[in-house]
Amino acid sequence: MNSSxxxxxxxxxxGPExxxxxxxxxxxxxxxxxLIRVKAAGVNPVDWKIMGGHLDSLMDVNFPVVPGWDVAGIVEAVGFDTPEFSVGDEVFSYGRRDxxxxxxxxxxxxxxxxxVAHKPANLSWEQAAALPLTGLTAQRSLDTLGVTAGQTLLIHNGSGSVGRTAIQLAAQEGVRVIATGSVKNHARLRELGAIAVEYGSGLVGRVRAEAPEGVDAVADFIGGVLEDTLALLKENGRHASIADxxxxxxxxxxxxxxxxxxxxVRLSxxxxDGSxxxxxxxxxxxxxxxxxFEASMSGHGSGKVVLTEFSN
Structure with a gap:
């Protein structure tokens, strides 16, 4: 093996420069x-926010920094007493450390x-690298909210990668999901199991049209929407945010x-099973x-940006 x-x-x-x-x-x-040979690495907003210095007050940074927390790849070597994995295993991880x-x-x-976990066989490398941070974020948010079958959940930014995952996780549990997104993404939001509404001015009225009595819970995956959240929550409703x-x-x-x-493993x-x-x-x-990074910053809302292996 090379030394570098x-x-x-x-x-x-x-910035990206x-x-x-x-x-x-x-x-x-x-x-x-x-030790994982990287086949693909997901790009997340937190990666370029860290690079911009926005988390400097929260986390120690040692330069030079190699960015990236999401990964899918092949186990190249294992340390002592690591019985869970063998060389050649296909794995993925949300690799954040302190x-x-x-x-x-x-x-x-x-x-x-x-x-680290074994990669689902039915995901490509790119898909596996796109899942960990967004999937775990959606899962933790829903666990925090405790939504159950028959309840109504509003998701702010349903067309983002976290929102898309949360829609699926909630809908399969019998939760009625209302998700915000731009009109161009509404067809996909409906495919995933949500009632799609356009974000922006007038949102409260549009959600009220679908849930006249308000919603049981709100998951905010965009920030800047607290006023709308509080206006739409039922009494004793729950809300959580990853951005505010x-x-x-x-x-x-x-x-x-x-x-x-x-x-x-829960996500896997x-x-x-196709859920x-x-x-x-x-x-x-x-x-x-x-x-x-520039593509991720553009916020296109059609899925995750992923890096693949070096081509030179």
């Missing part, structure tokens, strides 16, 4: 960890076995997803990570 690998890195905070390809040492594989440094936009990444910490001051829950094998079982699908909007080779 290709990686996308940045040496300082900034600070990303550059650079050789880095291959990560060491500690006890209880696996310190920002060694991410998934590289040829290889080392992750604790406790946050102020909900905590208004009886809501601010959700920050956690990595973990057990929760990935749903994928394997959960994953939309990928665009793919880019790893060396074009800056272009991928």
């Amino acid at each position: 690998m290709k990686a996308m890195t940045y040496q300082q905070y900034g 600070v990303l550059q390809q650079a050789p880095l040492p291959i990560p060491k594989v500690s006890p209880g960890a696996v 310190t920002i440094q060694g991410g998934t936009f590289a040829e290889l990444v080392a992750l604790p076995a406790a946050i 910490a102020s909900v905590s001051s208004h009886g809501g829950h601010y959700v920050w997803v956690r990595p973990g094998t057990e929760e990935l 079982l749903l994928v394997e 959960l699908s994953v939309d990928v909007a665009q793919t880019f080779p790893m060396q074009e990570a800056a272009r991928a």
Whole structure:
């Protein structure tokens, strides 16, 4: 094995222009960890928000940074006492760790076995890399809200990747889902199991037309919608947001997803039985990570942006 690998890195905070390809040492594989050869890596808004310095007050950053938390790939090596995995296993992970440094936009990444799971066989590499953060976020949000069959859930930004997953997870449990999105995405939202309504001015009236008595719960996956949320909630209704910490001051829950094998397995079982699908909007080779960030920033709403292996 070579002593170095290709990686996308940045040496300082900034926009996509600070990303550059650079050789880095291959990560060491500690006890209880696996070394993964990256086949695909999902791009998430948090990746470019971290790169822009917006999480500096929350997380330690060690430059140079390899961005990326989502990954799908093949186990290249295992550390001591890692019976869960063997070389050659196909795996995926939400690979967030407490310190920002060694991410998934590289040829290889080392992750604790406790946050890695076997990849569902019926997902492509790109789909598997698109699922972890968004799927775990949707799952945790719904667990927090506790919605049950027969109740009505409003999802703000149903056409985003988290929203698309949440629609499916809720609908299969018998929850009536109303999801906001641009008109161009309404057909897909209906396919996934939601009543689609257009976001923006007049939203309260449009949702009231579908739920005259209000909704039992609201999942906010966009931010800036607290006033509408409170106007639409029934008395004793529940609401949660992944984008607006102020909900905590208004009886809501601010959700920050956690990595973990057990929760990935929950998602895998749903994928394997056909209950959960994953939309990928665009793919880019790893060396074009800056272009991928720009695509993600555009907020096209048709699925996830994913990086594939280096092509040079």
